[in-house]
Amino acid sequence: MDSSMQDDKRTIGRLRNGLEKILMGISASLLIGLVLIVLLAVVYRKLGHSLIWYDELASLLLVWLTYIGSAAAASQRSHLGFDGFVKKLPALPHRIIFFVGEALIIGFFVLIAIYGIRVQVALQGEHLISLPWFPLTVSQAIIPVAAILFILSEILSIPQAIRQAS
Amino acid sequence: MTLLLILIALLVLIVLDIPIAIAIGMVAIAGILSSQGLDGLFNAPLALYEGASSFPLLAIPLFVFAGNLMNASSISRRLIDLANAILGFIRGGLAMVNIGVSLFFAEISGSAVADVAAIGSVLIPAMKEKHYKPSFAAAITSSSASLAIIIPPSIPMILYATLADVSVVKLFVAGILPGVIGGVAMMGLAYYFARKYNLPREAAFRLSRVKIALREAAWTLILPFVILGGIFGGFVTATEGAGLAVAAALFISGVIYRELNQETLWRAIHMSVTQTAIVMLLVATSALLGLYLTEAQLPQQLADSILTLTHNRYAVLLLLNLLLLGLGMLLHGAAAIILVVPMLMPLIHEVGIDPLHFGIVLTLNLAIGQQTPPVASVLITACSIAKVDIWETTRANVPFICLLLALLILVTYFPMIPLALVYLFYG
Numbered sequence: 001m002d003s004s005m006q007d008d009k010r011t012i013g014r015l016r017n018g019l020e021k022i023l024m025g026i027s028a029s030l031l032i033g034l035v036l037i038v039l040l041a042v043v044y045r046k047l048g049h050s051l052i053w054y055d056e057l058a059s060l061l062l063v064w065l066t067y068i069g070s071a072a073a074a075s076q077r078s079h080l081g082f083d084g085f086v087k088k089l090p091a092l093p094h095r096i097i098f099f100v101g102e103a104l105i106i107g108f109f110v111l112i113a114i115y116g117i118r119v120q121v122a123l124q125g126e127h128l129i130s131l132p133w134f135p136l137t138v139s140q141a142i143i144p145v146a147a148i149l150f151i152l153s154e155i156l157s158i159p160q161a162i163r164q165a166s
Numbered sequence: 167m168t169l170l171l172i173l174i175a176l177l178v179l180i181v182l183d184i185p186i187a188i189a190i191g192m193v194a195i196a197g198i199l200s201s202q203g204l205d206g207l208f209n210a211p212l213a214l215y216e217g218a219s220s221f222p223l224l225a226i227p228l229f230v231f232a233g234n235l236m237n238a239s240s241i242s243r244r245l246i247d248l249a250n251a252i253l254g255f256i257r258g259g260l261a262m263v264n265i266g267v268s269l270f271f272a273e274i275s276g277s278a279v280a281d282v283a284a285i286g287s288v289l290i291p292a293m294k295e296k297h298y299k300p301s302f303a304a305a306i307t308s309s310s311a312s313l314a315i316i317i318p319p320s321i322p323m324i325l326y327a328t329l330a331d332v333s334v335v336k337l338f339v340a341g342i343l344p345g346v347i348g349g350v351a352m353m354g355l356a357y358y359f360a361r362k363y364n365l366p367r368e369a370a371f372r373l374s375r376v377k378i379a380l381r382e383a384a385w386t387l388i389l390p391f392v393i394l395g396g397i398f399g400g401f402v403t404a405t406e407g408a409g410l411a412v413a414a415a416l417f418i419s420g421v422i423y424r425e426l427n428q429e430t431l432w433r434a435i436h437m438s439v440t441q442t443a444i445v446m447l448l449v450a451t452s453a454l455l456g457l458y459l460t461e462a463q464l465p466q467q468l469a470d471s472i473l474t475l476t477h478n479r480y481a482v483l484l485l486l487n488l489l490l491l492g493l494g495m496l497l498h499g500a501a502a503i504i505l506v507v508p509m510l511m512p513l514i515h516e517v518g519i520d521p522l523h524f525g526i527v528l529t530l531n532l533a534i535g536q537q538t539p540p541v542a543s544v545l546i547t548a549c550s551i552a553k554v555d556i557w558e559t560t561r562a563n564v565p566f567i568c569l570l571l572a573l574l575i576l577v578t579y580f581p582m583i584p585l586a587l588v589y590l591f592y593g
Contacts, residue, residue: 024439026385027443028197028432028436031435031438031439031442032435034227035228035409035412038405038409039409039410039412040226042409043407043409046401058221059219059223059224060222061222062227062446063215065443066443066446066447066449066450067218067443067447069439069440069442069446070187070443070444070446070447071441072439072449073440073444076440076506078440078444078491079187079188079447080186080315080448080498080541080543081180081183081184081185082180082181082183082186082445082539082541083176084539084540084556085181085182085183086181086182087182097183099184100182101183104184105185108188108192108195111195112191112214115208115211118208119211128590138213139215140211142215142318143211143214143215144211155485158588
């Protein structure tokens with residue numbers, strides 16, 4: 001029993017590491033893409049050819065970086081918080097508050113995922129202004145996708161969070 | 167009343183260790199549900215997208231990345247060596263060096279957390295070795311880095327300028343004089359403690375040492391000229407200036423100093439992604455809360471309730487300072503700006519406060535907010551480097567927080583301090 005639980009924990013740990021690596025790789029590419037676009041736009045403008053799609057595409061990359069990076073940060077449990085109070089509590093109330101908190105966080109992202117998907121219907125047929133071939137449903141899809149990734153990261157990092165707390 | 171309920175709900179969630187960004191989002195969702203029912207939630211994903219997609223926000227990942235690249239190379243060490251050659255002979259030399267480099271580094275990184283990470287990781291261990299109290303070392307590193315956010319370039323100023331529709335360049339100019347006054351006063355306070363605790367001097371002043379340090383730091387010294395010159399000269403926007411900072415940091419640490427390898431570069435990218443995501447999620451959920459507050463017409467209610475108390479602009483500024491200092495304890499600077507600036511601008515215009523003046527007042531409030539727990543990103547970074555307790559550091563930090571408060575009062579009630587240079591250059 002004990003060894004199968006250990007195996008489960010190891011599997012969860014491996015899954016968490018794998019997910020974090022993928023999310024971090026995507027986020028890193030988005031960050032590098034952002035830097036290149038901003039610099040390219042400055043060079044083009046100085047050469048007298050402004051890139052009209054630059055603001056919109058850079059903003060889009062920033063939103064994707066924000067949410068994919070947030071899911072990666074969730075798997076590292078790096079989001080800013082204040083644990084000064086709960087740390088001082090005895091083990092049982094601490095554990096209860098921890099799981100209530102996890103349920104609230106997951107509930108929040110479940111709502112965002114559901115309404116993120118439902119809002120897609122309203123965006124059908126809409127496109128970016130400067131890149132008319134790029135559908136808004138694709139750019140906005142990051143919200144439900146990231147919400148699901150956030151939930152996954154949160155769940156997979158629970159064992160690590162419990163280990164850190166104790 | 168609604169505002170009070172929101173603050174209490176936020177505080178409870180934060181105390182229960184819900185990440186602050188998500189706590190803000192939860193309060194917003196609860197507010198939307200209570201006022202508009204389930205249908206109101208259709209706006210939530212749109213607001214979360216819009217909240218993170220404003221163009222000036224690009225300055226955040228870019229400046230953070232530039233700061234981490236500088237940390238990955240010897241740029242900060244070279245600056246510290248130079249400051250040490252110039253200021254180290256004074257009693258409490260390392261404290262002086264700390265403040266001096268903070269103010270200079272601010273001209274490159276635009277971010278107080280990058281500032282404290284760069285300088286603190288070199289100077290805090292050095293200060294501990296020279297028998298400075300670790301809490302004092304963390305306090306001075308943290309306070310001087312926060313003071314530096316009113317010196318250009320500055321991420322909070324870029325965000326404020328966009329939301330308040332004022333010139334970023336003029337706002338940058340407005341920050342120079344208060345920043346210099348604050349820096350000199352902070353050095354004075356550090357000197358007082360240096361004498362009181364008999365802190366050591368570093369090596370005696372020698373011109374030859376300064377020359378060597380200058381030569382070593384020459385490329386690093388070019389950085390602020392490239393970034394600020396680009397912005398003030400109108401060559402690039404403030405946001406693009408951040409892109410320029412990344413290119414310059416990459417060039418200097420990679421090509422000139424040859425200190426970047428695959429591993430250090432990946433570490434800088436990894437840290438930048440995490441730090442950006444943490445701040446940007448706060449910004450996005452604050453925009454969601456902002457949406458709810460605006461739809462509930464809270465900005466107007468807040469303006470009306472303050473105007474029923476007084477129309478005097480200085481009394482209004484006093485009330486706003488109290489509000490902002492309170493918010494600074496609970497919110498991250500960028501999130502606070504996104505949330506409060508749209509709420510406060512009608513009031514600012516109504517009572518005739520110059521938006522540039524208010525921009526500096528707001529930024530200074532947020533600088534103090536970075537020093538006041540529980541949400542004090544800069545202080546927490548300094549404490550984790552110094553490996554000291556946040557509350558112990560806060561006790562050591564009280565005199566420096568008081569100094570920042572005194573500067574805030576000065577800037578609030580003498581608008582000419584921030585505005586003199588703006589009038590001089592722009593009429």
